[in-house]
Amino acid sequence: MDVPFVIRHRLEELGLEQQDLARAARVTESYISQLLTRKKAPPASNRTDIYARIDKFLKLPTGEMAKLADLQRKEELKRELGDALAPLFHEVRELILRKCNPQRREHVRAIFEKQPFGELERLVTQTLLDVVKRAAKNELENDYWLRMVAQLSGRSYEEMRVVVLEFLDTDIFHVSAENCVSFLDPLIESWDIDLATFGLEIVLNHSVVPGQAKRFEFVERESEPPVGEEPGLQEFLQDPSLSGSATAEEVEFLKQLRFKHARPTPLYYYRELQNLRDPLHFRTP
Missing domain, CATH: 1.10.1220 (Arc Repressor Mutant)
Structure with missing residues (x-):
């Protein structure tokens, strides 16, 4: 029993259609159709807001769809674990390198190309994804922002929500060129890395998302002794x-x-x- 089976069964029991569910979940009918035909894997429960809406619409216990989706994803992950890591799409790597500090870009490129999707490339890509996902998730319930971005990209509001949900559900092994065009490119202004400490600094595009530059460090430090109250x-x-x-x-x-x-x-x-x-x-x- 998986997500598509349960959704289809409940729709039939309640006499409802896919378009009714799509409207309740605030996504496109095409998105629901791809979920039900297993052309699209169910998104992770911590990266989406559709499961609570589906539970409510299909009159299921709260959290039921989220638990089922996570179980299904774990089973699919077990089947994929034996596969070798594939390098990033060429467009994705080029965008990441283009956003890199120009003074360090060629050095970083040489490291990336020496080992396809090696440790440094995974570290940088994952950190950039985490920062952009956090910004996108913060705006997921912001109707004004979604409608504005939808209008700029020539999409409907529902289509834009689907794009955001799909992006939130991607990972470094499946990040696509479309993800870059829709999110990484407009939201990331630049990034830089200290190759001695692996400290990463990421600057967001202030015209699209608010916030200061993000800094991530991966170096061991002695913890400071606790300070007592004066x-x-x-x-x-x-x-x-x-x-x-x-x-x-x-x-x-x-x-x-x-x-x-x-x-x-x-x-x-x-x-x-x-x-x-x-x-x-x-x-x-």
Whole structure:
């Protein structure tokens, strides 16, 4: 028993059509048809929002379709594990290299080409995919963003939702040229890597998605010893005449203050609190 079987069975029991399910799941009828004919594998439950909609529409227990889809995917993965890794599509590799820092591009290209889909290429591709997927998933329920992108790409709203859902369900072994055109190219401005530490810095296109540059590091570091709460801060918090009006946010700010040598007094924290509240100490955005 798999996802297509259960969906078909419930549609028949309830006297419903594929187009009714597509409308409820907010996808195209073609997408539902490909799922039911097994031309498309069911997406992973943590990368899509359609299973909750299908459960509700087909009157199934909450989470039923998600559990079934994950079981089906595990069985299919077991059958694929023996296959050798295939290199990325040429278009995908070229796009990733084009986005790389120009000063490091040829060096990275040489590493990529030495071993098709080797460790470095998988690391870079997976990290870029994770960042772009996170941005796309954040916008999945943003109707304005979906309709805007759909209009720009000449797609319907439902078609655009399908494109996003399919992208969220892809992985580094199946990323396609279409994924690059629709997401990696417009969302990624550039990326750079420190080949000594494998630290990755990814800059997003601010005109499409908000956010700062993302930095990922893969180097062993000594963990910092835990920092205890300053005695002066403890006394400040225990004295209602000094801290009685402090909000949770203000207290959290005071807790983040660090001192190397001198130990602050309760009065210091009281004055810091007043400084924090004084509008003259801050510029208006």
